[in-house]
Amino acid sequence: MQTIIVPNGGDGGALLVTLTTAVPVALSDPAVRDALRATSHLAHAMLVARDDRMRNRFAKMAVGSANLAVELIEAAFGPLDQDRAIVYQGTDNGFTCGSNGKPPIPFPWPAKNIGTIDDLMRSRVVAPDIIDLVRQAKAQGSDLGLLVEAPQRLAEQLGVSLSEKSAADLALLSPDAIGRIKDPVQREAIGLFHAVLKDGRFTDTWFERPYEVARELNINISEAALLRSIAVVNTDTDMAGFGAHIAVGIVWAGVCIAVGTAFVGQMNPIDSLIEDRSGVAKL
Numbered sequence: 001m002q003t004i005i006v007p008n009g010g011d012g013g014a015l016l017v018t019l020t021t022a023v024p025v026a027l028s029d030p031a032v033r034d035a036l037r038a039t040s041h042l043a044h045a046m047l048v049a050r051d052d053r054m055r056n057r058f059a060k061m062a063v064g065s066a067n068l069a070v071e072l073i074e075a076a077f078g079p080l081d082q083d084r085a086i087v088y089q090g091t092d093n094g095f096t097c098g099s100n101g102k103p104p105i106p107f108p109w110p111a112k113n114i115g116t117i118d119d120l121m122r123s124r125v126v127a128p129d130i131i132d133l134v135r136q137a138k139a140q141g142s143d144l145g146l147l148v149e150a151p152q153r154l155a156e157q158l159g160v161s162l163s164e165k166s167a168a169d170l171a172l173l174s175p176d177a178i179g180r181i182k183d184p185v186q187r188e189a190i191g192l193f194h195a196v197l198k199d200g201r202f203t204d205t206w207f208e209r210p211y212e213v214a215r216e217l218n219i220n221i222s223e224a225a226l227l228r229s230i231a232v233v234n235t236d237t238d239m240a241g242f243g244a245h246i247a248v249g250i251v252w253a254g255v256c257i258a259v260g261t262a263f264v265g266q267m268n269p270i271d272s273l274i275e276d277r278s279g280v281a282k283l
Contacts, residue, residue: 080098
């Protein structure tokens with residue numbers, strides 16, 4: 001089955017990828033490009049909607065738009081893969097979807113580095129007292145697991161002032177919190193993080209090379225969890241729109257470690273919206 005990869009909004013064409021080859025194709029029909037662009041915007045709106053009611057409404061619209069894009073593309077080029085039909089990258093944000101009628105999955109674009117400590121502090125992703133605690137823990141050879149298991153107790157041991165909010169933010173990554181994370185992929189990714197803390201050797205590389213680190217630690221990790229570990233999330237003011245998602249970013253640079261961005265909670269299931277309306281028989 002085929003996947004169509006659409007860079008730069010499709011203005012320069014696309015790549016039709018099969019199991020054996022990749023063929024450049026023109027997207028000459030402006031309706032196709034508009035449908036893809038609309039789907040990308042709706043998928044992003046679904047992601048940042050501030051309440052469940054609006055999120056579900058945007059999701060329904062995104063499903064309809066994605067189905068229409070799949071139908072138009074399949075009419076021109078034949079059946080697309082049920083799970084990986086379209087990968088679309090616009091000038092701002094993108095999405096991927098199958099031809100099975102499931103909601104499109106948005107992704108941020110362009111990619112952004114997690115940033116320096118100063119960047120994270122300026123964007124208020126990481127509070128200065130967390131950075132101070134991390135530095136002191138690393139410098140004094142403390143048990144790094146205490147950063148998330150007992151941050152307030154660790155702060156007292158090191159003589160560092162830690163606010164209640166910062167302690168609560170760190171506790172979101174504690175082992176006890178794993179059971180409250182609904183998303184199994186996120187649970188797996190944070191499980192790798194805990195193993196890294198316990199081992200102590202890969203605190204400055206695990207988020208960039210999760211596959212290699214997982215092998216070194218003899219941990220079996222799924223492809224989805226690997227992708228979640230390396231995904232770079234925009235940390236600007238749009239974070240306020242994630243609603244129930246709680247972002248915690250911590251970076252060790254030199255004396256610090258990158259914990260990355262963790263999300264607790266997930267969007268409500270919308271399986272009732274799934275309907276294959278492409279009209280093309282799947283082989």
